[in-house]
Amino acid sequence: MKMDKVVEQKIEETTKNKSIGRRAFLGLSGASIGAMVFAACSNNDSTSTADKTAAVTPDTVAPSDTTAPIVSTKDTLTVGMNAVIEGLTPFAIQGYVWSQNLGFMFYDPLVRKDPSGKLLPWLVTEWDTTDPLKTVLKIRNDVKFHDGTPLTAKDVAYSIAARSDEKLIASTAGRPLMTPSQWVSAVAVDDYTVEVNTTERVEFLINPQPVLVAPNESFGKVNFANEVLGTGPYKLAKFTSGTGLDGIANADYWAGVPPITNLSWAFFKDPATAATSLRSGQIDAVYDVAPKNLSAVSDVAGTTVSSTGTYAYWWIIQMGKAPLDNPEVRKALRYCFDNEAINQAAFGGLGTPHTWNPFKLFAVNSGVDADEVTYDPAKAKQMLADIGKSDITVPILCIEGYQDGIAAAQVMLEGFKAAGIKSSVEVAPASDWLARTYGDGSWEGITFNAGNLPFPSKNFFDYLVNPSSIKSKYKKGDVVPAVAELYRKVNATPFDSPEIDALLAQAEKMFVDDAIALMGFGAPVGLVLPENLTGVASNGFGDVFWDQAIFN
DSSP: OOOSSOOOEEEOSOOOOOOOOHHHHHTOOHHHHTTOOEEEOOTTOOOOTTOOOEEEBTTBOSSOOTTSOOOOSOSEEEEEESSOOOOOOTTOOOSHHIIIIIHHHHOOBSEEEOTTOOEEESSEEEEEOSSTTEEEEEEOSSOBOTTSOBOOHHHHHHHHHHHHOHHHHHHTTOOOSSOTTTEEEEEEEETTEEEEEESSOOOGGGOSSOOBOOOTTOBTTBOTTTOOOOOSSEEEEEEETTTEEEEEEOTTOTTOOOSOSEEEEEEOSSHHHHHHHHHHTSOSEEEEEOGGGGGGTTTOTTEEEEEEEEEEEEEEEOTTSTTTTSHHHHHHHGGGOOHHHHHHHHHTTOSOOOOSSGGGGSSSOOOOOOTTOOSOHHHHHHHHHHTTOOSOBOOEEEETTOHHHHHHHHHHHHHHHHTTOBOOEEEEOHHHHHIIIIITOOOOSEEEEEEEOOSSTHHHHHHHHTTTTTOBTTBSSOSSHHHHHHHHHHHHSOTTSTTHHHHHHHHHHHHHHHOSSEEEEEEEEEEEEETTEEOEEEOSSSOEEOTTOEEO
16 A cells, blocks of 8 residues: 555544454454454444545544534543553553554544554645655644643654653653664654654554653653653543553544543553453443453453453563573574463464464464474473573563463463473563663563554564564574574565565565564453443454443
């Protein structure tokens, strides 16, 4: 898809969808999830007054209707989340729970995506990518920040530049939008035009971790740890780090005042506590329900269960030093994975069929796999002995709050020990994990990573090999040169180019032949909502928008 001079596109912020039955949910595939626009609708398939299609131009936006304001029968919604947020900075990713969900409450992205992956105008109304080294953006002219300051091109240029500043992003323990070698500049040409210059094609508009637009030169001036200053549909009323937050509808929101006035979130480290809170009525909904925990919330009266995307996890490898710089060692490790037991421990047996080729989670893939690999720690032990690597240590690093990874690691630990591999499991706070991975590349052994399957699939390659193949504290330059070179080629190739499939096929072969990452499992991400709540928008790639949620 070329994104040249898009002047006007159709946007459908609300589409009728029948609620998904609880049994059917368990069998959802990635392909079927991708077709879902709204996470939940009422059981009678009713349509709210937000169900409209309108042409989006700099002066109009769907689905707001100024002549007939949307009225919700209830003005407060409290959502429980099986994750913890400790800060509110728009420049850090903090996982999909922030950058693809909570962040959208307070900040607007440049564009949105529909279920087919098509870009839809949002703060950016037009974009021109004819020149592979220059992207020209046209900005809406009727947007204000929460303090009343008008949005201009300087704010958008700054937000893109800040997300591309490796040092700034490192201080937030996040990930840059592009590499320093790709970045040149973002310039406000006039009040409502931005020009982004790069050394090669960078499709930052389709980045699965979107740019959230903040005021010009705001980093270091606004206390983003506890404060919000965005243009989004909700203003921050209260935030308690690690506990929850309250949002109040932005009465001046350019896309229309949200129907629900008070949107609150409660953070839970323990899924069982979230389930109890839902049953007791302390919360109305639960976001980010893992398959293993679905049975605890799927039968609550007056609720529906649906999905926001396909969640997957994998293990990235410290390939900057021995012993895991050796592909033969990495391939031996695969025989230590009791995947049947891991699936049961992590996902209650509900994960997708296991594959060592991560791209088999997508409908289009080359089909290659390491089918000969089974759970056989004795074979792993012999393989290591044959290459003189019997005495090795492979620590396992997990992220606090990701119970699937922690449960999987405990099973893997037994497999490693059975193969004579010294190992231990460490659970680190997300901020510490980010600092040791994307920050300075200093983690040891293998470490957990996870996210929603993105669109386009080429972005998954970035998830899997960045930083492990391009950054390590223990090796200067590219960690695995062949992988790093392919990584750059994939990044520079348009996702709809005829060449991209061949490049991704090379990537798939590297995963199978050289074990450059160790794949875990994929599964639907659960969302439990009240039956009478409609308008929660999800495109199937993990993006969730609450600004048109309404109680009928």
